[in-house]
Amino acid sequence: MEEDFLIEMDYAGLTARLKRLSDAFVYSTKEFYKSIDLDIEPNWHMIFLILQKNERMTVMEIAEALRLSHPAIVKLINKMKKHGYIKSEIDASDARKYQLRLSEKALEKLPQLEKYWAAGNESVAEIMNHNREILKQLEMLEENITKEDFKQRTERILKTNKP
Amino acid sequence: MEEDFLIEMDYAGLTARLKRLSDAFVYSTKEFYKSIDLDIEPNWHMIFLILQKNERMTVMEIAEALRLSHPAIVKLINKMKKHGYIKSEIDASDARKYQLRLSEKALEKLPQLEKYWAAGNESVAEIMNHNREILKQLEMLEENITKEDFKQRTERILKTNKP
DNA sequence: TATATTTGCGTAACGGGTTACTTAAAAATT
């Protein structure tokens, strides 16, 4: 098989490789769920887990905890509601907020889901060769990109190289 | 600042973190291009580079070299054509194929782009702490997931754990 | 040579996420 051009691109290929690898997991997980007739999407996992930990949360609280934009959460939540996994009620003290929680259906399904998630985690561990290094590396990049993002760094570098 | 729940999820958070980090690069790059009035998308970079290396390629050749689906390439190419960066001509010996190449406009713009890409690569190197470990780790995961994907592994693990 | 299979690529329908904008409620200021 010919070479992988994204790898050949070296630094310039990093972004696309992160996405490509993420997609490989997502679509394979999707097919797995489909094969066992599970009516859920791969990334609902994080919502299940965070609402299991916190019981009730608002859209903004979830968005901040996951470091995603709020529209991303709104979309997820709406789909999960449509499938009956999430219930929401207006916050008593702030009419702008909705308190979200897992539905009874979701809670009933959790034990079964947890069985699959456990196996999935084991798969991930295998793919990582039972080595946590990739997680450490990601944490480092996440930290660095939070300190100063790609745009800021590139502008600084261009300015410094100029004269 | 509260903890990052995706990190707290450990193995189960890997997929979403890969995507989130990729997006951080993509959207920051987009803003950078916008700020300097560059009329290109971040992921056109890979197309520019591969067509610089190979001169003429078909959709399928590009898709295979980048390990992406062909519809992904078709979309990219169509946009680049619309912006005048790609020219295509029917293959003389096979009427199904189109030979794609960079347009004159693209070639003229390359020197300028390369200046920005060089600075961008330096930014990536910084964000990686000038350490290639993340690239090695990605290569390992890519290799492992190609050998046996997430679904197959999970099914095997479930089967093994059953009895 | 006629028929069947494979291959290239374009499209549709999804799912993911982002930024920009809007509206209404809450909070802060004057």
Place this chain on the structure above:
DNA sequence: AATTTTTAAGTAACCCGTTACGCAAATATA
């Protein structure tokens, strides 16, 4: 108390990639 500012969420418009399908051209097989 009235007005301004901030905050929570929803929506629209985009970009990204995938799988499923369809169709025509090329290749293989009968």
